[in-house]
Amino acid sequence: MKIVVLAGGISTEREVSLVTGTSVCRALRGNGHRAILVDLFLGLEEVPADLETLFDAPDGLCPSVEIRTAAPDLAAVRRQRKDQSPSHIGPHVLDLCALSDIVFLGLHGQDGEDGRIQAALDLLDVQYTGSGYLPSAMAMDKAVTKRMMDTAGIPTPKWQLLHYGPEDVETLAETLPMPCVVKTTGGGSSLGVYLPEDRAALRMALTEVLRYGDEVLVEERIYGRDMTVGVLGDRALPAVEIVPASKEFDYAAKYQSGGAQELCPAPITEAQQREMGDLALKLHQTLGLAAYSRTDFILDAAGRPWCLEVNSLPGMTPASLVPKEAAAVGMPYGQLCEEIVQLSLGVKRRDY
Template identity: 70%
Template sequence: MKIVVLAGGLSQEREVSLVTGTAVCRALRKGGHRAVLVDLFLGLEDYDGPLEAVFDAPDGRCGDAAIKTTAPDLESVRRSRKDQGPSLIGKDVLNVCALADLVFVGLHGESGEDGRIQATLDLLGIPYTGSGHLSSAMAMDKVVTKRLMEAAGIRTPKWRLVEYGEAEVEALSEELPMPCVVKTPGGGSSIGVYMPETREELKAALRDLLHFDGQIIVEERIVGRDIFTGILGDRWLPSVEVISAKGKFDYEAKYQSGGALELCPANITGEQQEEIGEMALNLHRLLGLSVYSRADFVLDGAGVPWCLEINSLPGLTSASLMPKEAAAVGLTYEELCEEIVQLSLRRTCHHAANDCQGD
């Protein structure tokens, strides 16, 4: 099949997405597909051949993507595009997607996980991997997810939504309960997530979070073990326990070698795995997610799991958790990517008005 692997974009998770997209593209090409990596934001501005021929470009136009220890400089990315227009979609992106049999969405963060690119592809009648636009948008919004978890009885830490400005920082830093977690409602890859230990650290976190949108979630901090559980199709996968080298699973710990110890399957009881797996699957279904996702948990000192959030497009880099969970049930990386493709084609056919079959 001709497959566009859409990655990059203009979110704080741009570098993670490019590494995901590169790995996926090479895996799909290894499986016999005519896959090509396309940056959502930069597009094909450096390609001057026939558009149809791009699917046969050497190595699928994959480069040497890497994740640095800090989030990318998005203004520098903006300036690097020849077309300085306002669109978040680069040159010929939608045209090449229209030529593909499927778009593999390797995006993370804004424009990728928030449902906007899915809605665009839906309007153009272009099939793509993963969840639809509405469920993607709901899963990306932690406020919506929290409210649905509470309504459905899925155990989650106490939380509140706070809107504030610079004038309220001092008062909030003294009033908010400690220990707590403060985070932006729409972030990912642990960007915009703070676990302050002191009131001064809380004040600094509140000031940093003003760079997002003036809204934050303040969440009760559950001290315990970090557990992550993937959903693939209609089943949950063995959980991963992550033990950060510096005590918190932040952006650096997630993507830098030696940043964390990952145990898969997690060292938990069968009963705990069953409860965590079913909580993840219930939330996946509650939000109407499709194909795959990953839910994040904390297992407290009493062995009770608390669900924090769910990701509709979990990372598929070599350091990501989803491939490790798939490997625990005997799926190679290439097989995982192929299963995502086939499950997505099935979802597309199910929603189509006419009968169809995946190739």
């Protein structure tokens, strides 16, 4: 098949996405597909007269990429684009997508997980991997996901949604219940997530999170073990326990070697695995997600799981969590990529 692996974009998770996309593209080419990597934001400035010949480009147009310790400088990325268009979709991106048999979405964060690119591809009648635009948008918005979890009876820490400005920070810092977690409603890769230990740190968190927007989720902090469970098709994969090397599991810890130890399968009881797997499947189905997802949990001191959020397009580098879970049940990385493609081809997208 001709497959466009769409990655990059202009979100804070750009570098993560490019590593995901490059890994997936090479795996799909190894499976015999004519796969190419296309950067959603930069696109391709110079192309041959026959765009279809690009599907046979050496190494699938994959760049040399890595995830650095700090989030990317998006202003510098914008300056790379020759046309300097304000569009988030680069030159020839949609033309290439329209020529493909399916688009593998290797995007993360804004424009990828929020349903907008899915909606654009729906309008073009282009097949793509993963969930549709509405489930993607609901999963991306942490407050919407929380409401759906409450409705479905999925245990999640107590939460409240705040809309405020800098002038409100002092009052909130003195009155919000502690301990708590402060997070933006639409972030990912642990960006825009704060774990204040005291009210001075809470004041700082409430100020810094406003960089991501004025809609802020404040959640009861439950101490315990960090767990995550992938869903593939109609089954839950083995849980992974994430043990950070340092106190906080931030962006750098998440993506740098030695930042955390990931235990898969997690050292938990069969009953705990079954309960978290059932909850991950329930949330996946409640939101109407498709093909695959990954749900994050805290397992408290009493062994009770608390659902935090769901990722509709989880990381797909060979070292990412879902590929590790798949490997634990005997599914190599290339086979996992193929499975996601085949599951997605079977999804009936709704017509509106």
